[in-house]
Amino acid sequence: MKKQITISGFGGQGVMSIGKSLVEAAVAEGLHATWVPSYGPEMRGGTANCEVVLSEEPVGSPVFTYPTELIAMNLPSLVKFEPFVTAGGTIFVNSSIIDEKVKRTDVRAVYVPCDTIADELGNKKVSNMVMLGAYIAATGALRTETIRQMLAHMFTGPKAKLVELNMQALEKGAQCLEG
Amino acid sequence: MAKELWKGNEAVAEAAVRAGCKCFFGYPITPQNEIPEYMSARLPQVGGVFIQSESELAAINMVYGAAASGVRAMTSSSSPGISLKQEGISAMCSGELPGVVVNMMRGGPGLGTIQPSQCDYFQATRGGGNGDYRTIVLAPCNIQEAVDMTQEAFDLADLYRMPVMILGDGMIGQMMEPIEWHDIPKRELPPKDWAASGRKGRDHSNFITSLRIDAPDSEQFNRSLEAKYKRIAEKETRWAEQDTEGCEILLVAYGTPARIAQSAAEELEAKGIRAGLFRPQTVWPFPSKRLAEIAAQESVKAILVVEMSLGQMLEDVQLAVEGAKPVRFYGRVGGMVPSVEEIADEAEKVLREVR
Numbered sequence: 411m412k413k414q415i416t417i418s419g420f421g422g423q424g425v426m427s428i429g430k431s432l433v434e435a436a437v438a439e440g441l442h443a444t445w446v447p448s449y450g451p452e453m454r455g456g457t458a459n460c461e462v463v464l465s466e467e468p469v470g471s472p473v474f475t476y477p478t479e480l481i482a483m484n485l486p487s488l489v490k491f492e493p494f495v496t497a498g499g500t501i502f503v504n505s506s507i508i509d510e511k512v513k514r515t516d517v518r519a520v521y522v523p524c525d526t527i528a529d530e531l532g533n534k535k536v537s538n539m540v541m542l543g544a545y546i547a548a549t550g551a552l553r554t555e556t557i558r559q560m561l562a563h564m565f566t567g568p569k570a571k572l573v574e575l576n577m578q579a580l581e582k583g584a585q586c587l588e589g
Numbered sequence: 590m591a592k593e594l595w596k597g598n599e600a601v602a603e604a605a606v607r608a609g610c611k612c613f614f615g616y617p618i619t620p621q622n623e624i625p626e627y628m629s630a631r632l633p634q635v636g637g638v639f640i641q642s643e644s645e646l647a648a649i650n651m652v653y654g655a656a657a658s659g660v661r662a663m664t665s666s667s668s669p670g671i672s673l674k675q676e677g678i679s680a681m682c683s684g685e686l687p688g689v690v691v692n693m694m695r696g697g698p699g700l701g702t703i704q705p706s707q708c709d710y711f712q713a714t715r716g717g718g719n720g721d722y723r724t725i726v727l728a729p730c731n732i733q734e735a736v737d738m739t740q741e742a743f744d745l746a747d748l749y750r751m752p753v754m755i756l757g758d759g760m761i762g763q764m765m766e767p768i769e770w771h772d773i774p775k776r777e778l779p780p781k782d783w784a785a786s787g788r789k790g791r792d793h794s795n796f797i798t799s800l801r802i803d804a805p806d807s808e809q810f811n812r813s814l815e816a817k818y819k820r821i822a823e824k825e826t827r828w829a830e831q832d833t834e835g836c837e838i839l840l841v842a843y844g845t846p847a848r849i850a851q852s853a854a855e856e857l858e859a860k861g862i863r864a865g866l867f868r869p870q871t872v873w874p875f876p877s878k879r880l881a882e883i884a885a886q887e888s889v890k891a892i893l894v895v896e897m898s899l900g901q902m903l904e905d906v907q908l909a910v911e912g913a914k915p916v917r918f919y920g921r922v923g924g925m926v927p928s929v930e931e932i933a934d935e936a937e938k939v940l941r942e943v944r
Contacts, residue, residue: 434594437593442767444764450704471853472845474929475929
């Protein structure tokens with residue numbers, strides 16, 4: 411198994427955090443993983459992306475031209491990276507704010523209304539977790555239980571209630587793959 | 590031991606603390622700011638001192654002062670900031686003071702860009718300051734190596750009484766990767782009986798200077814440095830290699846491009862091209878001898894040097910190979926990072942040309 415994942419969106423959408431969660435979970439499951447952020451001179455509201463590699467083998471290059479999966483949280487990200495996704499790969503689209511469809515026919519498209527679901531759950535901030543849930547459900551790359559353990563470790567004390575909220579977001583995201 | 594996920598810069602800072610670093614002096618610059626940030630919180634926990642200095646020049650001179658008192662001290666910066674520290678590095682070599690300097694290189698010249706680069710190779714390996722001096726330059730290609738090398742750098746600095754540089758790049762500083770904390774084999778280190786830390790009943794004062802105004806004395810001192818550098822070249826030269834036996838094309842790279850070149854070599858192998866990778870882990874001293882041996886193999890048709898520069902380590906490779914085989918170069922500059930495909934394509938092109 412080797413995944414090369416580009417995660418891209420506006421600054422503030424939690425794209426770096428999706429990447430970090432993937433890598434953290436992968437490491438907990440004994441995989442090799444790298445996370446490379448774009449750290450250009452970006453402004454608030456500008457674009458942000460990170461490149462993640464998950465692999466059973468030690469990771470050589472942490473950067474890549476052709477992702478096996480693209481997570482596009484906004485339209486500019488879809489436009490920019492769609493042409494590079496490997497044939498047979500998957501594009502995850504945040505359909506709450508991206509009206510356009512994936513044009514490529516040689517990749518799988520998964521539409522996830524991340525922001526709409528996050529709003530329904532009562533917290534806009536978990537829209538990235540909705541997408542993470544969809545990613546895990548679609549690829550089977552990681553176990554949801556690993557993410558739960560990570561969340562339990564991350565949110566303690568007064569923040570412990572956020573574990574359930576984030577888990578709900580993951581589940582709702584996963585449900586987008588059904589039917 | 591369990592693997593832990595660390596960001597490069599923070600991992601380097603923690604490694605320094607674990608190696609007994611007690612003083613950090615620095616001035617902010619992207620892409621290494623997480624090092625001073627981490628140190629500002631961490632050093633006070635271990636009884637250490639963090640100072641955000643008024644300038645890079647002040648920072649390196651604070652390292653000089655702390656090192657002169659026998660304390661393990663370090664500074665970190667990125668390219669333009671390291672330029673400003675050259676005077677102090679030269680002075681530390683002359684005062685024979687140990688210290689660790691981290692350079693997470695970014696694109697140049699001048700203020701350049703904040704993206705990864707390797708454009709300070711000449712500065713690091715040839716001495717960016719004045720005088721006949723060297724610094725040991727360790728070149729990690731991933732975070733594990735950055736952590737291990739940082740811990741060892743303090744021992745090397747103390748053993749040889751000189752600054753040791755960690756030559757990383759913006760990507761190593763900014764990326765995250767799992768690492769394991771090892772116990773680095775401890776070296777037997779001489780006591781710091783030269784330190785200016787109080788007379789303690791000695792019959793003489795310890796005096797540390799970089800000025801030797803009498804020419805014969807000065808020559809003698811320079812000769813002693815020469816002997817030290819020869820000893821280091823014999824004992825501390827390090828490299829890693831992969832599939833170099835019987836390879837047809839030899840890729841040579843250090844730091845981030847080395848791991849990209851590793852993936853390129855795997856791609857070439859998949860196409861039936863025997864590609865080897867030679868990766869200097871010390872760029873001074875440079876592993877010339879081993880490189881020449883590999884290049885001398887009959888199977889080797891060409892050598893491709895890959896850097897994030899216009900061709901700096903290239904010169905060390907040419908010096909090592911001495912014209913025995915064609916040496917070609919592929920570089921990206923100004924903060925651009927070479928891709929796996931670019932390196933593999935270039936290797937194939939070079940092979941077509943030399944066959």
